[in-house]
Amino acid sequence: MSILQINNVTMQFGGVTAVNNLNIEVQEGKIEALIGPNGAGKTTAFNIITGVYSPTKGNVIYKGENITGLTPDKITKKGIARTFQNIRLFKNLTVLDNILIANHLRINSGFLSCTLRLPWSNREERHMLEKSEMLLDKLGLLGLKNEIAHSLPYGEQRRLEIARALATDAKLLLLDEPAAGMNREEFNFLQDIILNVKQQGITILLVEHTMELVEAVVDHCVVLNYGQKLTEGPFCDCESDPRVIEAYLGKEEAEC
Amino acid sequence: MIDKLNNKKNKIYLNILLAVIFAIIIILLDTERIGDNYIRRILNLSAIYTIVSVSMNLVNGFTGLFSLGQAGFMAVGAYTVAIFTVPLAERAKIFYIIPQNPVLAQIELPFVIALILGGLLAALVAILIGLPVLRLKSDYLAIATLGFSEIIRIVFTNAKSITNGALGINRIPPMPTMWVFFGVAILSVLLIWLLINSSYGRAFKAIREDEVAAEAMGINLFKHKVMSFAVGAFFAGIGGGLYASLLASVDPKQFYFTVTYNFLLIIVLGGMGSISGTVIAAFVVTSGLEVLRFFDEPLTLLGVNIPLFRPGFRMVIFSLLLMILVLFFRNGLLGQKEMSWKLIFDCFNKKKPRKKTDKGGTAQ
Numbered sequence: 012m013s014i015l016q017i018n019n020v021t022m023q024f025g026g027v028t029a030v031n032n033l034n035i036e037v038q039e040g041k042i043e044a045l046i047g048p049n050g051a052g053k054t055t056a057f058n059i060i061t062g063v064y065s066p067t068k069g070n071v072i073y074k075g076e077n078i079t080g081l082t083p084d085k086i087t088k089k090g091i092a093r094t095f096q097n098i099r100l101f102k103n104l105t106v107l108d109n110i111l112i113a114n115h116l117r118i119n120s121g122f123l124s125c126t127l128r129l130p131w132s133n134r135e136e137r138h139m140l141e142k143s144e145m146l147l148d149k150l151g152l153l154g155l156k157n158e159i160a161h162s163l164p165y166g167e168q169r170r171l172e173i174a175r176a177l178a179t180d181a182k183l184l185l186l187d188e189p190a191a192g193m194n195r196e197e198f199n200f201l202q203d204i205i206l207n208v209k210q211q212g213i214t215i216l217l218v219e220h221t222m223e224l225v226e227a228v229v230d231h232c233v234v235l236n237y238g239q240k241l242t243e244g245p246f247c248d249c250e251s252d253p254r255v256i257e258a259y260l261g262k263e264e265a266e267c
Numbered sequence: 268m269i270d271k272l273n274n275k276k277n278k279i280y281l282n283i284l285l286a287v288i289f290a291i292i293i294i295l296l297d298t299e300r301i302g303d304n305y306i307r308r309i310l311n312l313s314a315i316y317t318i319v320s321v322s323m324n325l326v327n328g329f330t331g332l333f334s335l336g337q338a339g340f341m342a343v344g345a346y347t348v349a350i351f352t353v354p355l356a357e358r359a360k361i362f363y364i365i366p367q368n369p370v371l372a373q374i375e376l377p378f379v380i381a382l383i384l385g386g387l388l389a390a391l392v393a394i395l396i397g398l399p400v401l402r403l404k405s406d407y408l409a410i411a412t413l414g415f416s417e418i419i420r421i422v423f424t425n426a427k428s429i430t431n432g433a434l435g436i437n438r439i440p441p442m443p444t445m446w447v448f449f450g451v452a453i454l455s456v457l458l459i460w461l462l463i464n465s466s467y468g469r470a471f472k473a474i475r476e477d478e479v480a481a482e483a484m485g486i487n488l489f490k491h492k493v494m495s496f497a498v499g500a501f502f503a504g505i506g507g508g509l510y511a512s513l514l515a516s517v518d519p520k521q522f523y524f525t526v527t528y529n530f531l532l533i534i535v536l537g538g539m540g541s542i543s544g545t546v547i548a549a550f551v552v553t554s555g556l557e558v559l560r561f562f563d564e565p566l567t568l569l570g571v572n573i574p575l576f577r578p579g580f581r582m583v584i585f586s587l588l589l590m591i592l593v594l595f596f597r598n599g600l601l602g603q604k605e606m607s608w609k610l611i612f613d614c615f616n617k618k619k620p621r622k623k624t625d626k627g628g629t630a631q
Contacts, residue, residue, distance in 0.1 A: 061483060086483035095483075104469075106568060112473040115466050116485030122494060123502060125465035136466065179485055247296035 014039040014183055014214050015060070015091075018207035020069035022055055022238075029055040030239040033069070037183070042215045043204065044225045044246070047235035048259055053218040054096060056235070057185055060216075061093050062086040073183070087118055092181035094172040096188050096218075102161040106152055106171055109160055110143040143178060150174045150204060166197030173204060183214045190221040202227055222250075234258070278608045297445045301366040308513070309557050310550075311445060314452040315509045320533040321542055322458050322502035327531075328539035328603075329463055330495040331475030333409040335527050336396070337503050339416030342423060342522035342617040344504030344510035347385030349436040350429065351376040352512070357438045363433070365427045371417050377442070378615040382451075382508040391503025392419075424519040435518025443514050451509060455502050460542055464499065471495050475540075530558075532589055538599035543606035548599070551562045559584055 015037040022030040030052040037043045045053045049056075058064045059085055060071055062083040068080040078086055101109050118139075120123075120132035121163060147153040150170055155163060176184055190201055198221075205228050209215060221226050225232065225246055232249045234241040236258040242249055249255055295301045296310065319337055326334045355375050358367055366372070377383070400411045423430045430436065442448070462468050470491050473481040480487050511517045529552065537548030559581045565577040592599075604610065 063479075082487075083482040084485045086488045087483060092485075093483055095480070099477050099480040099483075101473050101474060101480065104472060108469055108472070111466070112469050112481070112486070113484045115470045115473075118466050120466075122462070122465070122467040125467055126462040128461065128465075132465075139466065175484065 013037060014138040015216070016073060017056070017060070018070050018072065020056075020059060020066045020071065022052075022059060023067045029238050030059065030066075033235075033238070033240055035233055035240070037214060037216055038231070039214055040209070040212055041230040042209055042228050043215060044217045044219060044229040044232045045235060046219065046222075046232060046249075047241070048227060050237075051235040051258075052238040053235055055238075057093065057187055057216075057218060060086075060185065061091060066182060082103050084116070087179055090180065090182040091185065092176035092179045092183075093185035094169075094176050094187055094189060096145075096191070098168050098172055100160040100168060100175070102159075104160060105157050106147065106160055106163070107143060107156040109171060109175050110147060110178045111139055113175045114139045114143060116179060130178060146174055149207075150177075151200070166193050166200070168194065168206065169197075169201070173208075173210055177213075179206065181213065183216065184208060185216050187218050188220060189217070190219060190224045198224070209267060226250075274582050276396055279606060293445055294448055306340060307445060309554055311513050311563060312447040312510075313553040314448040315506050315513065315551045316529070316533065316553045317452050317546050318455045318509070319457050319503050319506035320530045320537070320545045320549045322499045322506065323527075323530045324500075324534045324537070324539065324542065324545045325459050325463065325471075326495055326499035328491045328534055328541070328545075329468065329475060330471040330492060332401070332492060332496065333405050333410045334496065334499070335524065336393075336407050336412035336416045336433055336500075337530050337532070338522045338524055338526040339412075339419035340393060340500040340503035341501075341507030342416075342419050342517075342519070343389040343392055343521070344382070344385035345509030345517045346423060346430055346436075346507075347504070348378070348381045348508035348511045349517045352378050353436060353438050356441070361434075361436055361438060362428075362431055365432070367431075368428045372430060378442075378512065382505060385508040386501040386504040386558070389507070390501040391624060393497045393500030394493060395599040401489060401492045401496060405572070413524055413527075416522075416527065420519050420522050420524075423522075428463075428518075433519060435516055435520075439512055439515045439517070441515055448509055448513065455505060456542060458544060459498075459502065463542070467491070467494065472540075489571055491615035502622075532592075534590075534599075536596075536599050538601040538603065540603035541599070541601040541605055543603035544604075548604070556585065 013036045015035075017033055017035040020030055020033045021028065033052075035056070045056060047053055055064065059066050062078070062081050062085070065080045070077055072078070073086075073089060073091060075091055076089070078089060086244065095118050098217045100110060101188065104112070116133065117145075120135055122130070124132045125136075131163060144156065147156055150173070152167065152174060154170060160168065163171065173184075173186065173189065186205075189205075193201060202224060205215060209228075217225070217229065229246050231244070234249050234252070234255050241254050241258060242252050275328060296307055302528060310437070319341060323334070323337050326332050347447075351374060353361065353375075355372070358372055396415050400408060400415070400423070403411055424433050426432075463471070471488050473484065473486055474491060478488060514521070533548045533552050534545055535544070535554060537544030562576060562580045562584050563578045564576060566573045
């Protein structure tokens with residue numbers, strides 16, 4: 012069953028067509044990768060799904076519901092959360108605060124009862140705290156909960172960003188180049204996390220340049236080039252497709 | 268000795284001790300055993316400035332909205348208290364040129380109700396202003412809120428049957444005790460502190476840190492901005508109401524946009540995003556402005572009349588201090604930290620060579 016469908020989506024910025032008549036279907040519970048050379052429109056596609064951009068044409072269907080044109084916060088409430096290509100944590104806040112903030116969207120108590128610390132909002136706050144600490148524990152960040160986010164090493168910042176996205180109770184997780192700039196150890200840890208998240212039944216859509224990661228975790232691939240879908244299928248098929256090789260490396264000289 | 272003091276139990280005792288000393292000083296001042304009316308007045312004014320500055324810090328320092336409308340919200344609160352608390356018998360003497368609106372001329376409210384009503388009206392105005400204006404960012408928001416504050420002042424100058432125009436309203440009943448000002452100030456700061464440390468406060472901080480990320484985490488930016496703006500305006504209105512009763516009169520000239528700069532100075536000095544810093548800065552700046560009056564008096568040194576010392580020179584010094592502040596202490600007194608015993612002890616300990624490196628503070 013497909014959890015997300017992108018139907019005939021076109022995105023134009025002035026005269027530039029960043030995404031052209033794109034169709035993608037993401038199956039529930041699977042890991043789908045969006046790959047392609049720089050400037051192929053991968054991040055634009057992400058921004059369309061998460062509501063940062065409203066597409067010029069076409070629509071986005073999430074769990075049978077049209078979410079095209081909704082604001083990012085409403086889309087996140089429906090269960091799609093993301094990380095950013097260039098890490099965007101709440102830098103001057105603690106690790107724990109970063110996670111607690113991601114819990115805020117599910118809050119039931121109003122701001123008056125929260126301010127006055129009424130019993131039910133206290134109970135909710137405690138619940139949020141427990142849930143956040145459990146999540147941090149699962150991602151190996153619990154020991155760092157009182158550290159300021161920007162003081163963390165790079166790999167841990169990336170991990171915290173994934174944790175923060177998961178804290179919104181997302182059913183579909185969008186990861187924008189999660190492995191960029193990671194060392195070997197961090198990379199292995201990331202791989203475990205991604206597979207672990209999949210086991211919990213959370214669908215993942217991944218943009219990634221590190222083919223090693225794509226090969227290791229991904230169930231299905233979509234290759235983009237110049238805003239258009241080049242091909243799709245299992246990674247091994249895509250990898251050997253001559254059109255994909257051409258998009259990445261250019262045409263061979265030996266034609267003549 | 269300092270290390271001995273630096274444990275949890277002793278810190279609680281220190282806090283209680285501090286509160287008792289504070290209460291005794293206020294009681295002594297209040298019962299006129301020490302100090303004079305001049306000092307009492309400055310302290311009351313400091314308490315009011317504390318309320319307004321902390322409310323402004325909620326909007327500017329914690330939510331990251333550059334708003335300069337505080338004087339306008341103060342005016343709303345001040346005029347509400349002025350209009351509703353002046354005794355009915357005195358009304359005709361005040362509105363002697365244009366009679367007061369017949370409906371308002373019938374209503375007299377107790378101070379507390381008028382004060383809260385003033386806060387609520389300020390919050391309502393903030394919501395109405397916020398709906399269009401909070402879609403703007405940074406500098407544009409500052410310009411729009413500044414404009415709003417001027418509009419309020421001009422409306423109040425011209426709505427003569429309600430506000431008595433440029434003549435203002437006097438004969439506002441004075442407060443019998445300093446505790447009115449200090450009590451409301453303590454309560455306001457406490458409430459704002461509780462708000463900031465709640466889930467909503469965290470959402471405000473998230474907006475300040477990164478709007479794009481905050482929105483991606485499901486925070487409705489607009490709703491939370493309006494919320495912060497309205498709460499900020501509510502407490503500015505409360506501060507304005509107290510201001511009216513402290514001065515016993517209001518007129519539109521008291522609410523020029525320049526008033527907002529005092530609060531801006533206070534929150535920059537105290538630290539954008541620090542409540543305790545703001546409280547300290549509010550007292551320092553308010554009394555400092557009085558101390559600087561020395562520069563407004565003519566000064567003769569060794570028989571030479573120093574030409575600089577004349578009315579207005581105080582503000583030159585004041586502006587110079589502001590420039591030095593933004594050049595060298597951009598984070599203010601406390602930055603985004605809060606005053607705590609740990610901070611004070613760490614400050615003392617830093618002076619002594621330490622063997623162990625402490626990982627407590629984080630470098631900004």
